[in-house]
Amino acid sequence: MLRSIKGVKDLLPSQTPSWHHMEATARSWAGRYGFSEIRIPIFELTELFSRSIGGATDIVEKEMYTFPDRDGSSLTLRPEGTAGVVRAVLEHRLLDSITTRKLFYFGPMFRHERPQAGRYRQFHQFGVEAFGIEDPNIDIEIISLLWNYFLDLELKDLTLHLNSIGTQQDRERYIQELKKFLSPNISSFCGNCQRRFTANPLRILDCKVPFCVEATHQAPSIIDLLSNDSGAHFQKILTGLKDLNIPFTINPRLVRGLDYYSRTTFEITSPHLGSQSTIGAGGRYDSLVELLQGPPTPAVGFAVGLERVSLLLPEESYPPATPCVFLAGFGTQGKPEAFKLLHTLRKNGITAETDHRATNLKALLRSADKLSAKYSIIVGDDEIQSGIVILRNMETKEQQSIPLKDLSEKIMILFQ
RNA sequence: GUGGGUGUAGCUCAGUUGGUUAGAGCGCCGGAUUGUGGAUCCGGAGGUCGCGGGUUCGAAACCCGUCACUCACCCCA
Numbered sequence: 497m498l499r500s501i502k503g504v505k506d507l508l509p510s511q512t513p514s515w516h517h518m519e520a521t522a523r524s525w526a527g528r529y530g531f532s533e534i535r536i537p538i539f540e541l542t543e544l545f546s547r548s549i550g551g552a553t554d555i556v557e558k559e560m561y562t563f564p565d566r567d568g569s570s571l572t573l574r575p576e577g578t579a580g581v582v583r584a585v586l587e588h589r590l591l592d593s594i595t596t597r598k599l600f601y602f603g604p605m606f607r608h609e610r611p612q613a614g615r616y617r618q619f620h621q622f623g624v625e626a627f628g629i630e631d632p633n634i635d636i637e638i639i640s641l642l643w644n645y646f647l648d649l650e651l652k653d654l655t656l657h658l659n660s661i662g663t664q665q666d667r668e669r670y671i672q673e674l675k676k677f678l679s680p681n682i683s684s685f686c687g688n689c690q691r692r693f694t695a696n697p698l699r700i701l702d703c704k705v706p707f708c709v710e711a712t713h714q715a716p717s718i719i720d721l722l723s724n725d726s727g728a729h730f731q732k733i734l735t736g737l738k739d740l741n742i743p744f745t746i747n748p749r750l751v752r753g754l755d756y757y758s759r760t761t762f763e764i765t766s767p768h769l770g771s772q773s774t775i776g777a778g779g780r781y782d783s784l785v786e787l788l789q790g791p792p793t794p795a796v797g798f799a800v801g802l803e804r805v806s807l808l809l810p811e812e813s814y815p816p817a818t819p820c821v822f823l824a825g826f827g828t829q830g831k832p833e834a835f836k837l838l839h840t841l842r843k844n845g846i847t848a849e850t851d852h853r854a855t856n857l858k859a860l861l862r863s864a865d866k867l868s869a870k871y872s873i874i875v876g877d878d879e880i881q882s883g884i885v886i887l888r889n890m891e892t893k894e895q896q897s898i899p900l901k902d903l904s905e906k907i908m909i910l911f912q
Numbered sequence: 913g914u915g916g917g918u919g920u921a922g923c924u925c926a927g928u929u930g931g932u933u934a935g936a937g938c939g940c941c942g943g944a945u946u947g948u949g950g951a952u953c954c955g956g957a958g959g960u961c962g963c964g965g966g967u968u969c970g971a972a973a974c975c976c977g978u979c980a981c982u983c984a985c986c987c988c989a
Binding site for chain 1: 913914941942945949981984985987988989
Protein backbone atom coordinates (compact mmCIF):
# COMPACT_ATOMS: atom_id res chain seq x y z
CA MET A 497 0.00 0.00 0.00
CA LEU A 498 1.23 3.46 -0.82
CA ARG A 499 1.49 5.63 2.23
CA SER A 500 1.76 9.34 2.79
CA ILE A 501 5.19 10.93 3.04
CA LYS A 502 6.93 10.97 6.40
CA GLY A 503 5.92 13.94 8.51
CA VAL A 504 2.78 14.92 6.62
CA LYS A 505 -0.69 14.34 7.95
CA ASP A 506 -4.12 13.82 6.49
CA LEU A 507 -6.87 15.82 8.14
CA LEU A 508 -9.75 13.39 8.42
CA PRO A 509 -13.46 14.27 8.40
CA SER A 510 -13.58 13.99 12.17
CA GLN A 511 -10.95 16.72 12.44
CA THR A 512 -12.01 19.24 9.83
CA PRO A 513 -14.73 20.84 11.97
CA SER A 514 -12.17 21.86 14.59
CA TRP A 515 -9.90 23.22 11.86
CA HIS A 516 -12.77 25.27 10.50
CA HIS A 517 -13.27 26.57 14.00
CA MET A 518 -9.59 27.59 14.36
CA GLU A 519 -9.62 29.28 10.99
CA ALA A 520 -12.93 31.05 11.43
CA THR A 521 -11.85 32.37 14.82
CA ALA A 522 -8.54 33.57 13.38
CA ARG A 523 -10.29 35.34 10.49
CA SER A 524 -12.70 36.95 12.88
CA TRP A 525 -9.96 38.36 15.12
CA ALA A 526 -7.68 39.41 12.27
CA GLY A 527 -10.63 41.18 10.67
CA ARG A 528 -11.52 43.00 13.88
CA TYR A 529 -7.94 44.24 14.15
CA GLY A 530 -8.04 45.57 10.62
CA PHE A 531 -5.98 42.93 8.84
CA SER A 532 -6.84 41.80 5.31
CA GLU A 533 -6.17 38.37 3.93
CA ILE A 534 -3.45 37.76 1.38
CA ARG A 535 -2.86 34.49 -0.44
CA ILE A 536 0.57 33.86 -1.82
CA PRO A 537 2.22 30.91 -3.57
CA ILE A 538 3.58 28.01 -1.61
CA PHE A 539 6.77 28.04 -3.62
CA GLU A 540 9.15 30.83 -4.48
CA LEU A 541 12.65 31.37 -5.74
CA THR A 542 15.05 29.78 -3.28
CA GLU A 543 16.95 33.03 -3.00
CA LEU A 544 13.99 34.76 -1.37
CA PHE A 545 14.18 32.44 1.61
CA SER A 546 17.93 32.13 1.88
CA ARG A 547 18.29 35.90 1.93
CA SER A 548 15.40 36.56 4.33
CA ILE A 549 15.80 33.80 6.85
CA GLY A 550 19.57 33.84 6.92
CA GLY A 551 22.09 31.54 5.28
CA ALA A 552 23.45 30.24 8.56
CA THR A 553 20.12 29.18 10.05
CA ASP A 554 19.12 25.53 10.30
CA ILE A 555 16.10 26.19 8.11
CA VAL A 556 18.18 27.34 5.18
CA GLU A 557 21.10 25.05 5.81
CA LYS A 558 19.29 21.75 5.98
CA GLU A 559 15.51 21.99 6.18
CA MET A 560 14.28 23.44 2.92
CA TYR A 561 12.53 21.49 0.19
CA THR A 562 14.50 22.85 -2.73
CA PHE A 563 14.32 21.63 -6.31
CA PRO A 564 15.33 22.84 -9.75
CA ASP A 565 12.63 24.13 -12.07
CA ARG A 566 12.71 22.97 -15.68
CA ASP A 567 14.58 26.08 -16.72
CA GLY A 568 17.20 25.42 -14.07
CA SER A 569 16.19 28.07 -11.56
CA SER A 570 16.11 26.93 -7.95
CA LEU A 571 12.71 26.84 -6.28
CA THR A 572 11.77 26.14 -2.66
CA LEU A 573 8.57 25.15 -0.89
CA ARG A 574 8.06 27.95 1.59
CA PRO A 575 9.40 27.14 5.08
CA GLU A 576 7.60 30.17 6.56
CA GLY A 577 5.24 32.91 5.45
CA THR A 578 6.86 36.25 6.10
CA ALA A 579 9.37 36.27 3.25
CA GLY A 580 6.69 35.61 0.65
CA VAL A 581 4.40 38.27 2.08
CA VAL A 582 7.19 40.85 1.97
CA ARG A 583 7.93 39.86 -1.62
CA ALA A 584 4.26 40.25 -2.58
CA VAL A 585 3.92 43.53 -0.75
CA LEU A 586 6.87 44.96 -2.66
CA GLU A 587 5.82 43.48 -5.98
CA HIS A 588 2.32 44.95 -5.74
CA ARG A 589 3.24 48.16 -3.93
CA LEU A 590 1.01 47.56 -0.96
CA LEU A 591 3.13 49.56 1.48
CA ASP A 592 1.66 52.94 0.68
CA SER A 593 -1.99 52.48 1.51
CA ILE A 594 -3.50 52.22 4.94
CA THR A 595 -5.82 49.58 3.54
CA THR A 596 -3.04 47.13 2.70
CA ARG A 597 -0.46 47.62 5.43
CA LYS A 598 -1.86 44.97 7.71
CA LEU A 599 -2.10 41.51 6.22
CA PHE A 600 -2.84 38.00 7.37
CA TYR A 601 -2.47 34.60 5.75
CA PHE A 602 -3.10 30.90 6.23
CA GLY A 603 -1.41 28.00 4.66
CA PRO A 604 0.98 25.09 4.63
CA MET A 605 4.69 25.48 5.30
CA PHE A 606 7.38 22.90 4.66
CA ARG A 607 10.49 22.02 6.59
CA HIS A 608 12.49 18.84 6.32
CA GLU A 609 12.91 18.02 10.02
CA ARG A 610 12.50 14.78 11.93
CA PRO A 611 8.83 14.64 12.85
CA GLN A 612 7.95 14.83 16.51
CA ALA A 613 4.94 15.62 18.68
CA GLY A 614 3.62 18.94 17.33
CA ARG A 615 6.18 19.08 14.55
CA TYR A 616 5.59 18.02 10.99
CA ARG A 617 7.23 18.44 7.61
CA GLN A 618 4.11 20.00 6.21
CA PHE A 619 2.48 22.12 8.87
CA HIS A 620 0.03 24.99 8.79
CA GLN A 621 0.36 28.51 10.00
CA PHE A 622 -1.87 31.48 10.56
CA GLY A 623 0.23 34.60 10.39
CA VAL A 624 -0.13 38.37 10.41
CA GLU A 625 2.23 41.12 9.29
CA ALA A 626 2.03 44.89 9.73
CA PHE A 627 4.28 47.09 7.61
CA GLY A 628 5.56 50.60 7.91
CA ILE A 629 4.52 51.29 11.48
CA GLU A 630 7.23 52.26 13.96
CA ASP A 631 4.88 53.03 16.84
CA PRO A 632 5.05 50.47 19.68
CA ASN A 633 1.26 50.43 19.69
CA ILE A 634 1.38 48.17 16.65
CA ASP A 635 3.54 45.69 18.57
CA ILE A 636 0.93 45.78 21.31
CA GLU A 637 -1.91 45.35 18.85
CA ILE A 638 -0.27 42.31 17.34
CA ILE A 639 0.52 40.69 20.65
CA SER A 640 -2.99 41.32 21.91
CA LEU A 641 -4.48 39.92 18.71
CA LEU A 642 -2.51 36.73 19.24
CA TRP A 643 -3.44 36.60 22.91
CA ASN A 644 -7.15 37.21 22.31
CA TYR A 645 -7.22 34.61 19.58
CA PHE A 646 -5.88 31.95 21.93
CA LEU A 647 -8.20 33.07 24.74
CA ASP A 648 -11.15 32.82 22.40
CA LEU A 649 -10.13 29.26 21.51
CA GLU A 650 -10.14 28.55 25.27
CA LEU A 651 -6.52 27.42 25.42
CA LYS A 652 -5.37 26.99 29.01
CA ASP A 653 -2.22 27.78 30.99
CA LEU A 654 -0.56 29.92 28.35
CA THR A 655 2.51 32.01 28.99
CA LEU A 656 3.46 35.06 26.97
CA HIS A 657 7.23 35.50 26.85
CA LEU A 658 8.60 38.87 25.86
CA ASN A 659 12.03 40.12 24.99
CA SER A 660 13.81 42.72 22.96
CA ILE A 661 16.90 41.68 21.09
CA GLY A 662 17.58 45.26 20.03
CA THR A 663 18.87 46.49 16.74
CA GLN A 664 21.74 44.95 14.84
CA GLN A 665 24.11 47.38 16.60
CA ASP A 666 22.62 46.62 20.03
CA ARG A 667 23.10 42.95 19.37
CA GLU A 668 26.69 43.25 18.26
CA ARG A 669 27.50 45.22 21.37
CA TYR A 670 25.71 42.69 23.54
CA ILE A 671 27.38 39.69 21.97
CA GLN A 672 30.76 41.19 22.84
CA GLU A 673 29.68 41.59 26.45
CA LEU A 674 28.26 38.08 26.52
CA LYS A 675 31.41 36.54 25.13
CA LYS A 676 33.47 38.46 27.66
CA PHE A 677 31.30 36.94 30.38
CA LEU A 678 31.40 33.40 29.01
CA SER A 679 34.97 33.06 27.83
CA PRO A 680 36.68 32.36 31.20
CA ASN A 681 34.97 28.97 31.59
CA ILE A 682 33.55 28.22 28.16
CA SER A 683 35.48 24.95 28.16
CA SER A 684 33.15 23.57 30.86
CA PHE A 685 30.04 24.20 28.76
CA CYS A 686 28.38 21.46 26.74
CA GLY A 687 29.80 20.67 23.32
CA ASN A 688 26.89 22.36 21.64
CA CYS A 689 27.45 25.60 23.48
CA GLN A 690 31.15 25.53 22.74
CA ARG A 691 30.26 25.44 19.08
CA ARG A 692 27.66 28.16 19.56
CA PHE A 693 30.25 30.37 21.22
CA THR A 694 31.66 31.20 17.82
CA ALA A 695 28.66 30.42 15.58
CA ASN A 696 25.75 32.01 17.47
CA PRO A 697 26.52 32.99 21.07
CA LEU A 698 22.95 34.19 21.73
CA ARG A 699 21.72 30.62 21.51
CA ILE A 700 23.83 29.63 24.51
CA LEU A 701 21.20 31.44 26.59
CA ASP A 702 18.64 29.03 25.22
CA CYS A 703 20.54 25.86 26.16
CA LYS A 704 18.74 23.34 28.36
CA VAL A 705 21.79 21.54 29.72
CA PRO A 706 21.64 22.20 33.49
CA PHE A 707 25.26 23.32 33.75
CA CYS A 708 24.85 25.85 30.95
CA VAL A 709 21.62 27.18 32.39
CA GLU A 710 23.29 27.61 35.77
CA ALA A 711 26.45 29.12 34.37
CA THR A 712 24.58 31.74 32.37
CA HIS A 713 22.39 32.71 35.29
CA GLN A 714 24.45 35.81 36.01
CA ALA A 715 25.09 36.60 32.36
CA PRO A 716 24.44 40.20 31.30
CA SER A 717 20.89 40.73 30.05
CA ILE A 718 20.39 42.18 26.61
CA ILE A 719 17.56 44.31 27.92
CA ASP A 720 19.99 46.20 30.13
CA LEU A 721 22.23 46.96 27.19
CA LEU A 722 19.65 48.21 24.71
CA SER A 723 20.14 51.57 23.07
CA ASN A 724 17.90 54.36 24.38
CA ASP A 725 15.51 54.05 21.44
CA SER A 726 15.15 50.29 21.65
CA GLY A 727 14.81 50.43 25.42
CA ALA A 728 12.07 53.07 25.30
CA HIS A 729 10.21 51.14 22.61
CA PHE A 730 10.31 48.03 24.75
CA GLN A 731 9.15 49.88 27.88
CA LYS A 732 6.15 51.31 26.01
CA ILE A 733 5.13 47.83 24.99
CA LEU A 734 5.34 46.62 28.57
CA THR A 735 3.13 49.42 29.89
CA GLY A 736 0.75 49.01 26.97
CA LEU A 737 0.26 45.31 27.70
CA LYS A 738 -0.29 46.06 31.38
CA ASP A 739 -2.96 48.58 30.43
CA LEU A 740 -4.71 45.85 28.44
CA ASN A 741 -4.38 43.37 31.32
CA ILE A 742 -2.39 40.95 29.22
CA PRO A 743 -0.05 39.02 31.50
CA PHE A 744 3.51 38.47 30.33
CA THR A 745 6.91 37.31 31.46
CA ILE A 746 10.04 39.10 30.43
CA ASN A 747 12.42 36.46 29.18
CA PRO A 748 15.85 37.82 28.27
CA ARG A 749 16.79 34.37 27.02
CA LEU A 750 14.13 34.40 24.35
CA VAL A 751 16.11 34.30 21.14
CA ARG A 752 14.39 33.84 17.83
CA GLY A 753 15.85 31.47 15.30
CA LEU A 754 15.39 33.48 12.16
CA ASP A 755 17.96 36.12 11.31
CA TYR A 756 15.51 38.82 10.37
CA TYR A 757 14.13 39.51 13.83
CA SER A 758 15.06 42.73 15.63
CA ARG A 759 13.92 44.50 18.79
CA THR A 760 10.60 43.04 20.00
CA THR A 761 10.37 39.27 20.12
CA PHE A 762 7.62 37.25 21.75
CA GLU A 763 6.39 33.73 22.07
CA ILE A 764 3.36 32.04 23.59
CA THR A 765 3.91 28.61 25.09
CA SER A 766 1.76 25.90 26.58
CA PRO A 767 2.91 23.31 29.11
CA HIS A 768 0.62 20.67 27.62
CA LEU A 769 2.46 19.92 24.40
CA GLY A 770 5.57 17.96 25.23
CA SER A 771 8.78 19.37 23.99
CA GLN A 772 7.49 21.62 21.20
CA SER A 773 5.73 24.06 23.46
CA THR A 774 5.57 27.20 21.32
CA ILE A 775 2.19 27.67 19.68
CA GLY A 776 2.68 31.18 18.37
CA ALA A 777 5.64 33.48 18.06
CA GLY A 778 6.82 36.57 16.30
CA GLY A 779 8.44 39.92 16.59
CA ARG A 780 9.79 42.89 14.73
CA TYR A 781 11.78 42.59 11.54
CA ASP A 782 12.61 46.20 10.83
CA SER A 783 15.32 45.56 8.27
CA LEU A 784 13.84 42.73 6.21
CA VAL A 785 11.93 44.86 3.71
CA GLU A 786 15.06 46.82 2.95
CA LEU A 787 17.07 43.62 2.73
CA LEU A 788 14.70 42.53 -0.03
CA GLN A 789 15.32 45.79 -1.86
CA GLY A 790 12.29 47.68 -0.63
CA PRO A 791 12.32 51.05 1.06
CA PRO A 792 13.37 51.12 4.72
CA THR A 793 10.19 49.85 6.36
CA PRO A 794 9.70 48.72 9.93
CA ALA A 795 7.51 45.65 10.29
CA VAL A 796 6.14 43.30 12.92
CA GLY A 797 4.19 40.06 12.82
CA PHE A 798 3.62 36.61 14.22
CA ALA A 799 2.94 33.06 13.09
CA VAL A 800 0.81 30.44 14.80
CA GLY A 801 1.38 26.71 14.44
CA LEU A 802 -2.13 25.41 13.83
CA GLU A 803 -1.32 21.73 14.38
CA ARG A 804 0.00 22.62 17.82
CA VAL A 805 -3.09 24.71 18.56
CA SER A 806 -5.32 21.87 17.42
CA LEU A 807 -3.65 19.59 19.96
CA LEU A 808 -4.70 22.02 22.70
CA LEU A 809 -8.26 22.66 21.61
CA PRO A 810 -10.69 21.63 24.34
CA GLU A 811 -12.71 18.50 23.62
CA GLU A 812 -15.89 19.79 22.14
CA SER A 813 -18.54 18.55 19.86
CA TYR A 814 -18.60 21.02 17.07
CA PRO A 815 -22.01 21.41 15.49
CA PRO A 816 -22.38 18.08 13.72
CA ALA A 817 -23.93 17.73 10.33
CA THR A 818 -26.85 20.00 9.57
CA PRO A 819 -30.14 18.20 10.24
CA CYS A 820 -30.92 15.90 7.37
CA VAL A 821 -33.75 13.91 5.88
CA PHE A 822 -33.11 10.28 5.06
CA LEU A 823 -34.73 8.64 2.06
CA ALA A 824 -35.48 5.01 2.83
CA GLY A 825 -36.45 3.65 -0.54
CA PHE A 826 -36.67 -0.07 -1.27
CA GLY A 827 -38.34 -2.46 -3.66
CA THR A 828 -38.39 -2.26 -7.42
CA GLN A 829 -40.57 0.85 -7.52
CA GLY A 830 -39.84 2.41 -4.13
CA LYS A 831 -36.10 2.71 -4.61
CA PRO A 832 -36.19 4.69 -7.86
CA GLU A 833 -38.99 6.94 -6.59
CA ALA A 834 -37.04 7.71 -3.40
CA PHE A 835 -34.02 8.55 -5.49
CA LYS A 836 -36.06 11.12 -7.40
CA LEU A 837 -37.36 12.60 -4.15
CA LEU A 838 -33.79 12.88 -2.88
CA HIS A 839 -32.96 15.04 -5.85
CA THR A 840 -36.07 17.22 -5.45
CA LEU A 841 -35.41 17.89 -1.77
CA ARG A 842 -31.83 18.86 -2.42
CA LYS A 843 -32.92 21.26 -5.15
CA ASN A 844 -35.15 22.83 -2.52
CA GLY A 845 -32.25 23.40 -0.17
CA ILE A 846 -32.81 20.47 2.15
CA THR A 847 -29.89 18.31 3.26
CA ALA A 848 -30.96 14.85 2.21
CA GLU A 849 -29.16 11.51 2.23
CA THR A 850 -29.77 7.85 1.55
CA ASP A 851 -27.81 4.61 1.65
CA HIS A 852 -27.36 3.02 -1.75
CA ARG A 853 -25.95 -0.14 -0.21
CA ALA A 854 -28.80 -0.98 2.14
CA THR A 855 -31.38 -3.33 0.65
CA ASN A 856 -34.00 -3.68 3.35
CA LEU A 857 -35.86 -1.21 5.53
CA LYS A 858 -34.06 -2.29 8.67
CA ALA A 859 -30.68 -1.54 7.20
CA LEU A 860 -31.93 1.73 5.77
CA LEU A 861 -33.20 2.95 9.12
CA ARG A 862 -29.99 1.86 10.78
CA SER A 863 -28.11 4.04 8.35
CA ALA A 864 -30.53 6.91 8.97
CA ASP A 865 -29.73 6.57 12.63
CA LYS A 866 -25.98 6.60 12.03
CA LEU A 867 -26.39 9.77 10.02
CA SER A 868 -28.44 11.34 12.84
CA ALA A 869 -31.26 12.02 10.42
CA LYS A 870 -34.12 14.01 11.87
CA TYR A 871 -36.70 12.40 9.63
CA SER A 872 -36.85 9.37 7.40
CA ILE A 873 -39.13 9.04 4.44
CA ILE A 874 -40.20 5.48 3.89
CA VAL A 875 -40.95 4.62 0.31
CA GLY A 876 -41.65 0.95 -0.46
CA ASP A 877 -43.64 -0.59 -3.24
CA ASP A 878 -46.82 -0.37 -1.11
CA GLU A 879 -46.41 3.40 -0.84
CA ILE A 880 -46.01 3.69 -4.58
CA GLN A 881 -49.29 1.77 -5.05
CA SER A 882 -51.19 4.07 -2.67
CA GLY A 883 -49.34 7.27 -3.57
CA ILE A 884 -48.86 7.94 0.14
CA VAL A 885 -45.42 7.78 1.76
CA ILE A 886 -44.49 7.55 5.45
CA LEU A 887 -42.72 10.40 7.19
CA ARG A 888 -41.01 9.11 10.34
CA ASN A 889 -39.67 11.38 13.06
CA MET A 890 -36.48 9.60 14.13
CA GLU A 891 -36.46 11.05 17.63
CA THR A 892 -40.11 10.52 18.60
CA LYS A 893 -40.80 7.58 16.26
CA GLU A 894 -44.03 9.30 15.26
CA GLN A 895 -45.09 8.48 11.74
CA GLN A 896 -47.51 10.22 9.46
CA SER A 897 -48.79 9.42 6.02
CA ILE A 898 -48.20 12.09 3.42
CA PRO A 899 -49.41 12.08 -0.17
CA LEU A 900 -46.37 11.89 -2.41
CA LYS A 901 -47.24 15.15 -4.14
CA ASP A 902 -47.32 17.12 -0.85
CA LEU A 903 -44.07 15.77 0.48
CA SER A 904 -41.58 18.46 -0.57
CA GLU A 905 -43.75 21.21 0.77
CA LYS A 906 -44.27 19.42 4.06
CA ILE A 907 -40.52 18.87 4.53
CA MET A 908 -39.78 22.48 3.70
CA ILE A 909 -42.15 23.58 6.45
CA LEU A 910 -40.54 21.20 8.95
CA PHE A 911 -37.08 22.55 8.18
CA GLN A 912 -37.89 26.25 8.20
C1' G B 913 21.73 13.74 11.28
C1' U B 914 21.83 11.10 16.61
C1' G B 915 19.39 8.17 20.51
C1' G B 916 15.13 5.45 22.96
C1' G B 917 10.29 2.95 22.45
C1' U B 918 6.68 0.31 19.46
C1' G B 919 5.07 -2.81 14.99
C1' U B 920 -0.50 -9.07 15.79
C1' A B 921 -8.00 -7.93 12.32
C1' G B 922 -10.56 -1.34 10.07
C1' C B 923 -9.43 0.64 15.58
C1' U B 924 -7.55 -0.47 20.82
C1' C B 925 -4.85 -4.42 22.47
C1' A B 926 -4.07 -9.95 24.70
C1' G B 927 -1.06 -14.05 23.16
C1' U B 928 2.35 -18.30 29.24
C1' U B 929 9.83 -20.94 29.59
C1' G B 930 9.24 -21.42 21.52
C1' G B 931 4.36 -26.32 20.81
C1' U B 932 -1.71 -28.31 17.23
C1' U B 933 -6.24 -24.55 13.46
C1' A B 934 -3.48 -16.84 16.33
C1' G B 935 -7.63 -14.43 20.20
C1' A B 936 -10.82 -10.46 22.75
C1' G B 937 -13.39 -5.77 22.90
C1' C B 938 -15.09 -2.02 19.68
C1' G B 939 -16.48 -1.27 14.56
C1' C B 940 -18.63 -3.61 9.97
C1' C B 941 -22.43 -7.13 7.68
C1' G B 942 -26.56 -10.42 8.58
C1' G B 943 -30.37 -12.78 11.71
C1' A B 944 -33.79 -12.94 16.02
C1' U B 945 -38.56 -8.89 13.85
C1' U B 946 -41.51 -12.10 5.74
C1' G B 947 -41.58 -3.60 5.94
C1' U B 948 -39.33 -0.06 11.00
C1' G B 949 -33.22 2.52 13.73
C1' G B 950 -30.44 3.04 18.67
C1' A B 951 -30.59 -1.60 23.56
C1' U B 952 -30.00 -7.04 24.00
C1' C B 953 -28.87 -11.93 22.15
C1' C B 954 -26.97 -15.05 18.10
C1' G B 955 -24.08 -15.63 13.77
C1' G B 956 -20.64 -14.01 9.81
C1' A B 957 -16.82 -11.57 7.12
C1' G B 958 -12.07 -9.66 8.02
C1' G B 959 -4.85 -11.61 9.49
C1' U B 960 1.60 -12.40 4.20
C1' C B 961 1.65 -11.63 13.10
C1' G B 962 5.71 -4.73 9.23
C1' C B 963 9.34 -6.96 5.57
C1' G B 964 13.81 -10.17 4.56
C1' G B 965 17.07 -13.70 6.35
C1' G B 966 18.82 -17.01 10.35
C1' U B 967 18.45 -20.62 14.74
C1' U B 968 15.00 -24.90 15.64
C1' C B 969 11.64 -31.05 14.68
C1' G B 970 8.59 -26.55 15.36
C1' A B 971 8.93 -19.07 15.49
C1' A B 972 3.90 -13.99 16.35
C1' A B 973 7.61 -15.14 20.31
C1' C B 974 14.73 -16.08 20.02
C1' C B 975 19.01 -13.73 16.80
C1' C B 976 20.64 -10.40 12.67
C1' G B 977 19.29 -6.93 9.10
C1' U B 978 15.74 -3.60 7.13
C1' C B 979 11.43 -0.46 6.85
C1' A B 980 7.54 2.19 9.16
C1' C B 981 5.45 4.72 13.21
C1' U B 982 6.47 7.32 17.66
C1' C B 983 9.05 10.17 21.48
C1' A B 984 13.36 12.90 22.56
C1' C B 985 18.09 15.62 21.09
C1' C B 986 19.13 19.54 17.50
C1' C B 987 16.01 23.35 15.80
C1' C B 988 11.43 25.58 15.30
C1' A B 989 5.23 27.29 14.70
